[in-house]
Amino acid sequence: MKLRIIISLCFLVVFAVLGLEFCKSGDDTATADKRNSFTGNMSCRNCHVAEHEQWITSHHYKAMQPANDSTVLGDFDNAILSADGVVSKFFKANGKYFLNTEGPDGKLHDFEVKYVFGFTPLQQYLVEFPGGRMQATRASWDTKQKKWFHQNAGQKIPAGDWLHWTGNAQNWNTMCATCHSTNVNKGYNNETDTYQTTFNDVNVSCESCHGPRKNHIEYIENDNYKNG
Numbered sequence: 001m002k003l004r005i006i007i008s009l010c011f012l013v014v015f016a017v018l019g020l021e022f023c024k025s026g027d028d029t030a031t032a033d034k035r036n037s038f039t040g041n042m043s044c045r046n047c048h049v050a051e052h053e054q055w056i057t058s059h060h061y062k063a064m065q066p067a068n069d070s071t072v073l074g075d076f077d078n079a080i081l082s083a084d085g086v087v088s089k090f091f092k093a094n095g096k097y098f099l100n101t102e103g104p105d106g107k108l109h110d111f112e113v114k115y116v117f118g119f120t121p122l123q124q125y126l127v128e129f130p131g132g133r134m135q136a137t138r139a140s141w142d143t144k145q146k147k148w149f150h151q152n153a154g155q156k157i158p159a160g161d162w163l164h165w166t167g168n169a170q171n172w173n174t175m176c177a178t179c180h181s182t183n184v185n186k187g188y189n190n191e192t193d194t195y196q197t198t199f200n201d202v203n204v205s206c207e208s209c210h211g212p213r214k215n216h217i218e219y220i221e222n223d224n225y226k227n228g
Helices: 002-035 041-045 049-055 172-180 206-210 214-221
Strands: 064-066 079-083 086-093 096-102 108-117 122-129 133-136 139-142 147-150
Touching: 041 049, 041 206, 049 206, 079 147, 086 147, 096 122, 108 133, 108 172, 133 172
Parallel strands: none
Antiparallel strands: 064 108, 079 086, 086 096, 096 108, 108 122, 122 133, 122 139, 139 147
């Protein structure tokens, strides 16, 4: 009986020591992560020129971009889409891109396109709303057939519905940003139901996969490394 008690106590001591070491290692890792940080894709270009040139032609680079004449693929020359009980019009004004479509109140409004979202086989568009929200349009551009179409075609989705393009299902901050941009901080305030979402690179950059590179760059630039 005494032997069993002694063995049990030994196990408890061993697990306690291992637990302390594990927690200590975790704390050290957390501290190291805090010292590291994201530096942006241009800091990678300095050493990896060829890879950077390949990246800017990739779908990762085009995952999300500001809306302009180089990035918008859809027909905004007064094109019209009539689908699922909604008539949407796409047009340009003062060098900016707009769509007139059903808003959160069920009425037609003009909405400015802030960003393009995706590249192929379809491209959606992001519209900015109060409270730091950005919403992905239901009306999407088919880059292969060169035409507008509705996501969830055939379904009449009323304003106020969770699936409506102005609802939470199509909210960029929560549903989309993490995969399409780099180092996203959602910045949601539960008390005010608002967002202050930030990102380091607007698209999927090198650090999306490789992680923050500040420590890596400092190591490469260190004299000890250079001198071998």
